[in-house]
Amino acid sequence: MSGLIKKIGTLLVEADAAITLITLLLFIVSIVSGRVPVDVALIAAMVVLIVCKVVSPDQALRGFSNPAIFIIACFYIVSAAVRESGALHWWMMKLLGDNPSPGVFLPRLMAPVAIISSIMSNTPVVAMFIPFLRDWVKRHNLSLSKVLIPLSFASILGGVCTLIGTSTNIIVVGLLQASSESVSLNIFSPAVVGIPIIIFGILYFALIGYKLLPDHRIESDNFDVSDPRQYAVRMKIEQGSVLSGKTITQSGLLRLNYSLLSEIKTAGKTISTIRSNRTLKDDDILVFIGQPEGITELRQIPGLSHIDDQLSKMETPKNSRALVEAILASGSAMVGKTVKRSLFRTRFGSVIVSVSRNGRQIKKDIAGIRLRAGDLLLIEAPQGFVRLHRHSRDFLLLSRLDGIMIPDTSKATTTLGILFIYLMLVLSGFLTLLAGSMLVVLALGITKCITLDQAQRSIDGRVLLAIGASISLGVAIQNTGLADLAVDGLMSVGGENFYLNLLMLYIATVLATELITNNAAAVLMFPLAEIMSFQLGANLLPFAIIIMFGASSSFMTPMGYQTNLMVQGAGGYAVQDFFRVGAGLSVIVGVMVILIVPLVWPF
Numbered sequence: 001m002s003g004l005i006k007k008i009g010t011l012l013v014e015a016d017a018a019i020t021l022i023t024l025l026l027f028i029v030s031i032v033s034g035r036v037p038v039d040v041a042l043i044a045a046m047v048v049l050i051v052c053k054v055v056s057p058d059q060a061l062r063g064f065s066n067p068a069i070f071i072i073a074c075f076y077i078v079s080a081a082v083r084e085s086g087a088l089h090w091w092m093m094k095l096l097g098d099n100p101s102p103g104v105f106l107p108r109l110m111a112p113v114a115i116i117s118s119i120m121s122n123t124p125v126v127a128m129f130i131p132f133l134r135d136w137v138k139r140h141n142l143s144l145s146k147v148l149i150p151l152s153f154a155s156i157l158g159g160v161c162t163l164i165g166t167s168t169n170i171i172v173v174g175l176l177q178a179s180s181e182s183v184s185l186n187i188f189s190p191a192v193v194g195i196p197i198i199i200f201g202i203l204y205f206a207l208i209g210y211k212l213l214p215d216h217r218i219e220s221d222n223f224d225v226s227d228p229r230q231y232a233v234r235m236k237i238e239q240g241s242v243l244s245g246k247t248i249t250q251s252g253l254l255r256l257n258y259s260l261l262s263e264i265k266t267a268g269k270t271i272s273t274i275r276s277n278r279t280l281k282d283d284d285i286l287v288f289i290g291q292p293e294g295i296t297e298l299r300q301i302p303g304l305s306h307i308d309d310q311l312s313k314m315e316t317p318k319n320s321r322a323l324v325e326a327i328l329a330s331g332s333a334m335v336g337k338t339v340k341r342s343l344f345r346t347r348f349g350s351v352i353v354s355v356s357r358n359g360r361q362i363k364k365d366i367a368g369i370r371l372r373a374g375d376l377l378l379i380e381a382p383q384g385f386v387r388l389h390r391h392s393r394d395f396l397l398l399s400r401l402d403g404i405m406i407p408d409t410s411k412a413t414t415t416l417g418i419l420f421i422y423l424m425l426v427l428s429g430f431l432t433l434l435a436g437s438m439l440v441v442l443a444l445g446i447t448k449c450i451t452l453d454q455a456q457r458s459i460d461g462r463v464l465l466a467i468g469a470s471i472s473l474g475v476a477i478q479n480t481g482l483a484d485l486a487v488d489g490l491m492s493v494g495g496e497n498f499y500l501n502l503l504m505l506y507i508a509t510v511l512a513t514e515l516i517t518n519n520a521a522a523v524l525m526f527p528l529a530e531i532m533s534f535q536l537g538a539n540l541l542p543f544a545i546i547i548m549f550g551a552s553s554s555f556m557t558p559m560g561y562q563t564n565l566m567v568q569g570a571g572g573y574a575v576q577d578f579f580r581v582g583a584g585l586s587v588i589v590g591v592m593v594i595l596i597v598p599l600v601w602p603f
């Protein structure tokens with residue numbers, strides 16, 4: 001111990017080491033305090049190191065040319081394409097089911113989320129499912145706080161199953177590029193450890209974790225059909241669909257969050273009294289009354305299709321459309337004409353989905369409604385509709401309904417097919433991870449599964465900036481000898497025991513993740529893994545894999561992982577909620593990782 005203290009004193013005499021250590025401490029304090037965003041703190045640290053000449057500009061900016069940056073950017077785009085296709089919403093609705101028992105719905109939630117997160121960046125996955133789960137818990141009178149932490153943790157556990165499932169793994173793979181050991185890894189290599197962890201994680205929540213979660217119950221809003229912003233929407237049962245032959249209760253159409261089944265038109269008859277045991281048939285027309293959000297909700301139900309053929313004639317892709325509310329002006333040329341005669345689609349490139357008049361919903365066929373001044377129109381339009389027509393004489397008021405997505409499920413099969421081909425090409429070794437990632441983005445663009453605008457908006461530049469800047473801090477820690485000093489400290493406990501040193505590195509990585517986020521922790525701990533493996537004369541791979549899992553084992557605080565921060569506000573969680581439910585899971589994951597990793601990747 002005295003030798004270690006002497007090394008610390010000697011090292012701190014050197015200006016570069018002292019500057020790096022002070023910069024690192026200030027960075028940690030700023031992050032833990034929550035006053036400075038991670039990306040800003042990392043950029044500031046990089047600038048300080050360059051100005052003080054601890055690292056050269058070339059060394060500092062080298063991180064931005066790391067393949068990991070480009071791979072992560074590509075997967076933001078891939079995730080956006082999958083999200084816009086609406087395929088995962090359909091899949092989750094089928095898998096989650098209607099049983100609110102924790103032992104049933106938690107495995108049915110966590111297993112699919114983990115699978116999806118293994119091939120998609122888990123941050124967009126969580127963002128995608130928060131609104132979906134909000135609707136699901138309302139329909140089943142559950143608390144959102146009972147499902148969001150399991151959602152986040154499942155995405156974290158799933159992300160470590162592949163080399164592309166989380167930005168942390170991609171970063172470590174990028175840092176491994178210079179070593180010969182990297183060639184022995186394939187895209188699904190971490191799954192040998194990850195799959196058992198997912199299974200134990202699901203069992204933990206189903207048996208113990210669910211009871212430790214807070215119950216911030218959200219009361220469902222009463223459905224008020226007299227609300228003037230309610231619209232009538234006509235949907236059709238597709239021939240041979242999963243809804244045909246089911247009763248209304250079995251179909252789940254009585255548990256919608258934004259819509260109420262008002263009428264059924266079948267065999268030329270109109271049925272206004274809705275009985276739960278009535279059987280649905282092919283080509284039945286269902287009339288729903290609901291809020292504008294009901295449009296998206298209804299389109300995500302398998303077997304239902306919109307009855308208005310004008311929507312299929314719109315030139316704008318579905319995933320580039322928005323819902324707009326408009327009040328028809330008295331001076332409009334459309335007043336007194338039916339929707340069909342008004343040539344609305346021809347004039348505006350948009351379609352009237354529903355009409356509300358004097359607080360009442362007009363349930364008849366849209367094409368035959370005769371428009372009047374003051375009618376409240378629900379319009380499906382290109383995203384720039386409000387900007388182009390806000391001064392039009394035809395409308396008194398235009399308002400875009402933000403946050404309501406029009407899913408384009410027609411591209412779901414193509415999107416998932418391209419992703420499957422990508423996985424096969426990379427897994428077979430025919431393409432490298434970087435080349436395959438760029439190729440899959442190109443294929444998604446050519447097939448119009450995603451537009452250029454959507455691709456640009458999907459990339460989180462701040463995350464990429466933080467990753468690139470954090471590498472400069474890692475270089476400084478290694479060049480100044482601080483990494484060697486940290487390894488000496490860890491090995492003073494672990495000695496020459498490989499397993500004990502692996503455990504010390506894992507614990508250090510977990511603590512760093514909880515304090516300074518997963519990506520920064522991976523970059524800062526990787527030099528320690530290199531030095532530790534060299535001093536022990538061991539293979540680098542088990543130490544690198546330990547960092548992958550350690551940097552993704554953020555279960556005790558919301559700060560360590562972005563998905564935890566995302567669900568903290570939405571679920572109304574306190575910091576101690578994460579610790580209470582996550583401490584046990586952290587122990588389970590840690591024990592399993594330390595036991596399994598050396599068996600798969602020997603020292």
